[in-house]
Structures are given as C-alpha cells and as structure tokens.
Amino acid sequence: MQGFALFPFDPPGDVAALRADLRAWLADHQPQGRIVGRSNCWANFNPDFSRALGAAGYIGMTLPRRYGGGERHPLERYVVIEELLAAGAPVGAHWIADRQTGPLILRYGSEEQRERYLPGIARGEVYACIGLSEPGAGSDLASVRTSARHTAEGWRINGQKIWTTGAHLSHIMLALVRTEEGSERNAGLSQLLIDLDTPGVTIRPIIDMAGNHDFNEVFFDDVLVPHGALVGERGQGWRQVTAELGLERSGPERYLSSHALLEALVDAAGSEPDPAVARLIGELTAEMWTLRQLSMSTAAKLAAGEDPMVEASVVKELGNAFEQDMPRRVQAVVDCGWDDPDDLARLLRTLLIASPSFSLRGGTREVIRGIIARGLGLR
Amino acid sequence: MSAARDMLCDTARAVFAEAAGAGMAPVEQAGFDLLLVAESEGGFGGDWGDVHAVLRLAGELAPDLPVAELILSGLGEAPEALHAAAAVSLMAGSMGQALALSIEHVNTRQQFGRPLGKFQAVQQSLAVMACEVAAVDAAAAALAARLDATGLDAEACDFEIAAAKLRANRAVGVVTAIAHQVHGAIGFTREYDLHRVTIPLMRRRSQHGNDALWAARLGRQVAALGGRGLWEALTARA
Ligand SMILES: Cc1cc2nc3c(=O)[nH]c(=O)nc-3n(C[C@H](O)[C@H](O)[C@H](O)COP(=O)(O)OP(=O)(O)OC[C@H]3O[C@@H](n4cnc5c(N)ncnc54)[C@H](O)[C@@H]3O)c2cc1C
Numbered sequence: 019m020q021g022f023a024l025f026p027f028d029p030p031g032d033v034a035a036l037r038a039d040l041r042a043w044l045a046d047h048q049p050q051g052r053i054v055g056r057s058n059c060w061a062n063f064n065p066d067f068s069r070a071l072g073a074a075g076y077i078g079m080t081l082p083r084r085y086g087g088g089e090r091h092p093l094e095r096y097v098v099i100e101e102l103l104a105a106g107a108p109v110g111a112h113w114i115a116d117r118q119t120g121p122l123i124l125r126y127g128s129e130e131q132r133e134r135y136l137p138g139i140a141r142g143e144v145y146a147c148i149g150l151s152e153p154g155a156g157s158d159l160a161s162v163r164t165s166a167r168h169t170a171e172g173w174r175i176n177g178q179k180i181w182t183t184g185a186h187l188s189h190i191m192l193a194l195v196r197t198e199e200g201s202e203r204n205a206g207l208s209q210l211l212i213d214l215d216t217p218g219v220t221i222r223p224i225i226d227m228a229g230n231h232d233f234n235e236v237f238f239d240d241v242l243v244p245h246g247a248l249v250g251e252r253g254q255g256w257r258q259v260t261a262e263l264g265l266e267r268s269g270p271e272r273y274l275s276s277h278a279l280l281e282a283l284v285d286a287a288g289s290e291p292d293p294a295v296a297r298l299i300g301e302l303t304a305e306m307w308t309l310r311q312l313s314m315s316t317a318a319k320l321a322a323g324e325d326p327m328v329e330a331s332v333v334k335e336l337g338n339a340f341e342q343d344m345p346r347r348v349q350a351v352v353d354c355g356w357d358d359p360d361d362l363a364r365l366l367r368t369l370l371i372a373s374p375s376f377s378l379r380g381g382t383r384e385v386i387r388g389i390i391a392r393g394l395g396l397r
Numbered sequence: 398m399s400a401a402r403d404m405l406c407d408t409a410r411a412v413f414a415e416a417a418g419a420g421m422a423p424v425e426q427a428g429f430d431l432l433l434v435a436e437s438e439g440g441f442g443g444d445w446g447d448v449h450a451v452l453r454l455a456g457e458l459a460p461d462l463p464v465a466e467l468i469l470s471g472l473g474e475a476p477e478a479l480h481a482a483a484a485v486s487l488m489a490g491s492m493g494q495a496l497a498l499s500i501e502h503v504n505t506r507q508q509f510g511r512p513l514g515k516f517q518a519v520q521q522s523l524a525v526m527a528c529e530v531a532a533v534d535a536a537a538a539a540l541a542a543r544l545d546a547t548g549l550d551a552e553a554c555d556f557e558i559a560a561a562k563l564r565a566n567r568a569v570g571v572v573t574a575i576a577h578q579v580h581g582a583i584g585f586t587r588e589y590d591l592h593r594v595t596i597p598l599m600r601r602r603s604q605h606g607n608d609a610l611w612a613a614r615l616g617r618q619v620a621a622l623g624g625r626g627l628w629e630a631l632t633a634r635a
Pocket residue numbers: 147148149150151152155156157158180181182183184233375378379380381382383384385
C-alpha cells in the first residue's frame with residue numbers, strides 16, 4: 019500500500035526570524051499569571067491580547083491587504099499559530115474568526131461582506147462563533163432544522179443552535195440553516211452570517227463541567243437579517259461547511275493545546291529525572307514530534323490547494339488521543355496530589371477535566387474515524 | 398519523487414517480489430550494497446530518502462531478508478543508530494502491507510450477508526490502524542529528511558532516530574493486533590500471507606532498541622533541554 023507521502027513544509031522567507039520576532043513580541047505582551055490559562059489556550063478569551071496581536075500583524079495574516087490582511091503565505095501563518103499555541107497564549111477570542119470564518123468569507127462571501135467584516139477580523143476586534151449544532155443535530159449535522167425564509171425584507175430566522183462556543187463574546191455567527199422549505203438532509207441548507215446584536219437573538223449560557231462559561235444556547239425568534247447575510251450560494255451550505263470543517267480539523271491546536279503540561283512535566287523532572295518519568299517524557303515527546311510532522315505535512319498540502327480531508331482527520335484523531343492520554347499517563351507516573359498548588363498539579367487537574375471534550379468538539383472520534391474509513395474505501 | 402527514485406523503486410519492487418521466494422541472491426545481484434556508495438566510487442550515490450523508499454518496499458514485500466544490512470554495508474561500519482533508522486522504514490512498509498491485506502480481506506470476506514468492511518465496528522478498527530500506519534510513515538519520512546540534511550550524521554539525528562523508532566515500536570502492538578483481529582482464523586494460518594509481515598514487525602520492535610531503551614534515551618535528552626528548551630530545539634531542528 020502506498021505510504022503517507024510527507025508533503026514538504028517550506029514556508030517562504032526567513033522562518034527563524036519570524037519565530038524570533040514573535041517570541042520577542044510574546045515576551046512583552048503575553049499576560050503572565052494563571053498557569054492553567056496556558057492549557058487548552060484556544061478556549062481562553064482575552065480581547066485585549068487579541069487586539070494587540072492584530073495590531074502586530076499576527077491575525078488575518080493570509081488575507082489580502084485591501085481587507086486589512088498581511089498577504090502572507092499560509093505556512094507563515096502556521097508557524098505563527100504553532101508558536102502561539104506552544105507558548106499557551108490566550109488566543110481564544112479571535113481564534114474562530116481567524117481560522118475559519120475569515121477565510122470562508124474571503125472564499126465565498128460577497129464584496130460587501132468582505133469589506134464589512136474582514137478588516138475587523140484582521141485587527142483582532144471582530145470575533146465569530148460557529149452555528150452548526152442543534153439539540154436534534156449533533157453528529158448527524160444534516161438534520162439541522164433552524165430555518166430561514168426568504169421574504170421581501172430579508173431572511174427571517176427561527177430555531178435554535180446549541181454548544182456554541184463563545185457566542186456571548188462574539189459579534190457574528192456563521193450559521194448553517196435550512197433555507198428551502200420542505201428540504202431534507204444535506205440539501206436545501208445555506209450559510210448565513212448573523213450579527214448577534216440583531217433583535218430576536220437570545221444567548222443563554224451553558225456552564226461546563228469545569229465550571230466555565232464557554233458554550234451557549236442561541237435562540238432565533240423571528241430574527242430578520244438582510245438578504246446580504248447569505249454567504250456563498252443559496253442551497254450550497256453543506257458543501258461550504260465541509261470545506262470549513264477541513265480548516266477546523268487540520269490545525270496544530272489538535273495536538274499542541276496541552277503543550278503547557280508537557281513543559282511543566284519536563285521542568286518538574288529536572289535534569290536528572292527519575293527513570294520512569296524519563297521514559298514517559300520520551301514517549302510523549304516521540305508522539306508529539308510525530309504529530310508535528312503529520313500536521314505540518316497536512317498544512318503544506320492544504321496550502322498547495324489540495325483537500326487533505328483524510329490527513330486532517332488523522333491529525334485530529336491522533337492529536338485528540340495524545341492530548342487525552344497525556345494527563346492520564348502523567349497522573350499515573352508522577353506523584354502529585356489532586357489539590358497540590360504547584361504548576362504541574364494545576365495543569366494536570368485542568369486537563370483531566372477538560373480533555374473529554376477534545377474528541378467531541380469539531381467532530382466526534384467516531385465521526386472522524388468514519389471519515390478515515392471512507393478514505394480507505396470501506397464506506 | 399524524482400525520476401531516478403521512481404526507477405529505483407520499480408527495480409526494488411521487482412527484485413523484492415522475486416526475493417520473497419528466492420532469498421537474498423536477487424537482491425545481491427541487483428547491487429543494493431552500492432546504494433549509499435558515492436558515484437565517484439562506482440556506487441549509486443543515493444541518499445537516505447532513497448534508502449527509505451527501498452526499505453519501505455522491502456518491509457512490504459520481503460520483510461524477513463537482511464536488506465538493510467546489505468545496504469548499510471556500503472558505509473563500512475555503519476553506526477547502530479542507522480540500523481535503528483533503517484528498521485523504521487522497514488516497519489513502515491510492513492505496516493502498510495498489513496493494512497492493505499486487511500482492507501482487501503474485509504472487502505472480500507462476507508458474513509451476515511455483507512462484506513465485513515460494511516460493519517461499523519470493523520471500519521472503526523481499521524481507521525485506528527490507518528492512523529498508526531500514517532504516523533509511522535510520517536516519522537520515517539521526517540527522519541529520512543533529517544538524516545539527509547545532516548549528511549547521515551547519526552549523532553546529529555539522535556533525537557529524530559529515537560523519536561521515530563519509539564513511535565514505530567509503539568505502533569507495532571496496535572497494528573498487528575487489529576490486522577489479526579479483522580482477519581479471523583485465516584490470518585492465523587501459515588498459508589496466508591499476513592504473518593509474513595506481522596512476525597517481522599514483532600521481531601523488529603525488540604531489535605535495535607525496544608521502547609524502554611529509546612524512551613529513556615529520548616527522555617533524558619529532553620530533560621536536559623528543559624520544558625521551553627524542548628520547543629526551541631524542535632523548531633530549530635526542522
Ligand atoms: C467543548 C465543546 C465545544 C463545542 N463548540 C461548538 C461550537 O462552537 N459550535 C457548534 O456548532 N458545535 C459545538 N460543539 C458541539 C459538537 O460539535 C457536538 O458535541 C458533536 O458534533 C457531537 O454531537 P452531540 O454532542 O449531539 O453528540 P451525539 O451526536 O449525540 O453523539 C453521542 C455519541 O454517540 C456517537 N455517535 C453518534 N452517531 C453515531 C453513529 N452513527 N455511529 C457511531 N457513533 C455515533 C458519537 O460519536 C458520540 O460519541 C461543541 C462541543 C463541545 C464539547
């Protein structure tokens with residue numbers, strides 16, 4: 019069987035300088051303080067940090083200049099986001115807009131939408147959330163029922179989204195809605211860009227098991243948005259969402275968001291580590307190094323205009339497993355109390371509690387394995 | 398891939414297919430001991446990317462034969478770590494073959510009125526296996542790139558050799574278990590080809606460093622770098 023061909027990761031320009039500049043910038047601008055904020059850091063909202071990062075040119079890097087972007091190569095952006103994640107920077111506020119909503123607006127949006135939203139996204143001021151899941155549509159996304167009727171004044175939206183991360187802190191939602199009455203499954207769906215301050219939108223918090231308010235329920239009660247809110251083609255929502263999910267699944271956040279724990283483990287082990295701890299560090303490092311190769315190769319393939327749907331799913335599957343396994347294995351080997359006040363114990367506790375969500379958000383493990391199986395020709 | 402490497406692979410594929418029945422003679426006649434020998438010294442002048450491509454095919458088609466030893470003999474006394482690196486490529490090939498045999502089998506064998514591959518439980522197992530194979534392939538290819546970037550300096554590649562061999566070792570358990578499980582009894586026979594790749598995989602996990610050896614070596618290296626130093630080292634190396 020033909021092997022997984024490694025796509026060369028070869029960003030233009032001086033990558034070492036790009037890293038060094040960003041590291042120097044982070045040394046001045048990254049908020050100090052709570053260590054646990056450095057884990058799962060793309061769920062950590064900090065609008066001040068996002069604005070500063072945008073002003074420094076690290077958001078919307080690949081967007082055209084006329085929309086406030088940097089016209090940089092996608093792999094330069096990759097280098098920047100892997101540095102931000104490895105440093106545990108609080109990138110949550112702008113993360114979705116920068117990763118998927120901005121690129122989607124550029125690709126499918128109207129000129130008016132681009133001019134209206136992209137500059138704010140690139141400045142780190144406009145934040146977006148993902149309106150896919152509904153109470154009756156989880157893994158089975160094609161059963162979404164939130165509807166938008168085409169009327170003389172605009173689109174009239176009724177229905178409900180759920181699990182919407184950051185809706186309460188975002189300005190816009192890119193929602194998948196049913197625009198064709200009586201349509202079934204993945205036909206008749208469209209994407210609408212909804213300003214969340216529109217009358218009739220109600221956002222209610224859902225507190226997660228860690229006690230945090232990250233995700234929400236979002237209700238639409240006869241919400242009227244202009245005709246211009248439609249993104250791309252009417253009825254092509256499914257195809258566009260599939261492209262969006264490709265961007266969502268392949269990034270380095272799927273294996274690097276718990277990097278703070280590996281760093282803390284290494285620091286706690288010291289230069290003469292206990293043999294069992296040394297072996298654990300070796301095993302985790304080998305997995306991390308391998309995942310980085312897979313992730314970079316997939317990013318390079320995406321940048322070359324290919325659609326590495328299966329590779330992206332492999333990165334997500336292995337990355338999720340790595341990030342869920344790491345805190346469990348650290349807990350099994352390192353002697354540290356559940357309530358200890360040191361960095362390692364705090365990170366461990368936080369990640370043990372956060373990690374069940376890793377193989378749910380962005381497509382469950384079972385759904386991802388199904389995509390890989392389809393790639394193998396089994397479905 | 399370059400045209401020269403394509404030709405090399407075509408030759409290797411034919412030679413290993415023959416060698417699977419005939420033993421080492423065809424491999425020796427084909428001159429694989431000259432693969433890493435410089436052109437100026439009458440060799441093929443290949444790099445580790447070539448070695449990886451050839452050994453991946455050997456792992457697929459003739460995993461029992463000492464092809465890596467023959468190729469490395471071209472370097473005179475090759476360091477032990479290069480034998481470990483070679484093992485990773487062989488293992489990648491054997492795992493790819495185990496996956497190919499498994500896919501073919503579940504698409505053909507029918508139970509409950511359908512091919513096994515139509516059952517979700519079987520699909521999910523094979524997806525897990527495919528991830529392991531992709532990981533080992535990526536590790537082997539990245540290691541090859543690093544070896545070529547350093548002119549086959551095994552000491553300069555100590556980090557990557559350790560990481561790649563360890564990752565390959567860890568995949569062996571998952572890949573051999575799932576391959577045999579989806580095959581049922583037929584895969585447990587001498588007649589069927591699965592053991593031709595799974596037994597060499599089991600053997601190679603112990604050879605040239607088992608998990609514990611490489612994990613300890615890599616772990617001590619990383620401990621010396623410190624937490625932040627690990628990331629700095631990773632990004633400086635490639
Ligand atoms: C932290 C977090 C953040 C999220 N953020 C967002 C967001 O911002 N926007 C958004 O739209 N959604 C978001 N989600 C929702 C997420 O996309 C869904 O949780 C996910 O799609 C699964 O849907 P579900 O929770 O309804 O589970 P279900 O679909 O009910 O699945 C439950 C279990 O059954 C399995 N299962 C379901 N169907 C099958 C099948 N056919 N075969 C085998 N197994 C199956 C699933 O894999 C899963 O293990 C978020 C979720 C989490 C946990």
